[in-house]
Amino acid sequence: MFFSLFAGVNPAKAEAALNVNADGAILVDGETGKVLYEKNADSVLGIASMTKMMTEYLLLEAVKNGKVKWDQEYTPSDLVYKISQNRELSNVPLRADGKYKVRELYEAMAIYSANAATIAIAEIIGGSETNFVKMMNEKAKKLGLKDYKFVNSTGLNNRDYLGQHPQGTGPEDENVMSPRTVAKLAYHLINDFPDVLKTASTPKKFFKEGTDDQIKMDNWNWMLPSLTFGYEGMDGLKTGTTDFAGSCFTGTASRDGKRFITVVQNAKDANGQGTHKARFDETRKMLDYAFSNYSKEELVPKHYQVKGHKSVPVIKGKDNQVKIYTKSAIDMVVLNGEKENYKPVLVLDKKKINKKGELTAPIKKGETVGYLTIEPKNGEKVSFLTEEGQKKIQVDVIAAQDVEKANWFVLMMRGIGNFFGDVWNGISSTVKGWF
Incomplete structure (x- = not known):
């Protein structure tokens, strides 16, 4: 076992007062997870569709382990079909008798935050969303997450499930996490499955392109470089909005060999209003600070x-x-x-x-x-x-080098030398004591 002179860690503080206008926020280095700034980072808050990062993690893990295949086909359950028809929620409409590949459902979830497609993925992996929610909470525990509760795969309020929310959860329940825990989930997601960023950074894509069901999916992450609030190096990760959670965003951007992860929960503008723009403005504050004030250095x-x-x-x-x-x-x-x-x-x-x-x-x-x-x-x-x-x-x-074991003769002679050395030292000390 190693003994350490580097025990325990305390919360890090940014040198600059960022004044991030959100109920909770955190900024971390994407490579090591070093915390650079935090605000109420351990407060348990609503996360809305940022929930889908856990669904993405479990899907990518299932694909990696061969339990799910990208070209595997799925036919919507009654719940998935009904929710997919609700365009007040973020959705791609699905046909009751349609066949959909896992990859296109995943892209709808990661790019467009499609809720019915997310439930479909939960059913594919867990057999039912009820079982999948158990898997979400178990995985959170294995990842060492704290301050979390998953009640569904999407981040919707359970009332949006039309009475068919996962068993064992309440009709008004919502998913919650602290900013630190959201950042930790994002950290695991992009480091364990870096290919997620290829999908998360897709600004727009057509679902069922070339068919009668074609629908344009615009990425909700408006900080992607080509979109409304474009930010250089931005390539992920997940937005989220509900009345309960407010305006939320987990962002990540990479420049000059540096990557940072940010989280804002219930972000607000100067007038105290929670808007899409507010979550991106507050994210920009943290990323600008990080890229301007931090550099990657060889310390040893x-x-x-x-x-x-x-x-x-x-x-x-x-x-x-x-x-x-x-x-x-x-x-x-x-x-x-x-x-x-x-x-x-x-x-x-x-x-x-x-x-x-x-x-x-x-x-x-x-x-x-x-x-x-x-x-x-x-x-x-x-x-x-x-x-x-x-x-x-x-x-x-x-x-830095080999050290061979000395042979028995050398060890014996050393032992003899040490013995007589000890005897002589003892005599010398005694003699000195006489004077």
Whole structure:
């Protein structure tokens, strides 16, 4: 087991007062999940159609595992057909006797936030939406999410289900999550299944193109570069709006090797009104801040040696010490000009060292003897969404050379030498005590 000098994380604070006008918001680095700004990040709030990110995750996982195929066909259930006809909700109308491929249902969900298509996917994966909701909550637990409740696959209020909402949920129930949890779900989604961004970044597409049922699907993410509030590098991820949740948006954008994820829940404009524009304006504030103020820096180079710890003592070896260095570099997004405000922290593997801090030969070149991480010199802790993200600023420390085990004769002679050395030291101490 490793022992760590880098325990616990505390909430990060942005250096600039962003004044994000939303009930909850968060900004994180998309690669590591490092938290750069937060506002009421642990408040449990409505999420509306941002729910569909979990449905997307479960679908992409099912496809990856071979449980669902993209060209698999589906015929709408009575519920899916009825909801698909309600154009007051975001939907692509489906025929009761139609056949639809999983891929086109997925595209309708990810691009157009089509609700009936989402329920269809839930039925395909779970057999029923009731069972699928159980899968959603189980997956959330496995992903380490906190502060969440899923009651349906879509993010609609259960009243929109016309009395056919998932069993075990209430007729007025809605899905809820905290901004931190939404960001964590988005982080897992784009890192575990990066191809989701190819679909999420599609500005428009025709459903059932070339048929009598053709319908144009305009992406609700109006921050995609070619749309109304276009933002350079924006390629995802999911909007959401209900009376309960307000105007919500999980965004992600990439530029110059940097990716950021943002979440706003119940965003409002200067007049206190929740509008589509408001959620994009508040997202833009965070992304502008991130791209302008943060840079990706190499904080520790490959083969770095910690001052005062360039080698570790070795027992029972031909050499009495071994040089150690980092296996790879550590890169992290940091505020501009603050690269020097971080220090390296060496952590040796307790399983490999004795109480005196010594390694035991033989040791192979490249053998891992511990790890190196970094922390702010001012004693603050860096906050990450996940343990996996935190480990991205942690690299193995390895032996730089072989140390062979000494043969029995050498070990015996050393033992004899140590014995007489101890005897002589004892005599010397006694003699000194006489004077």
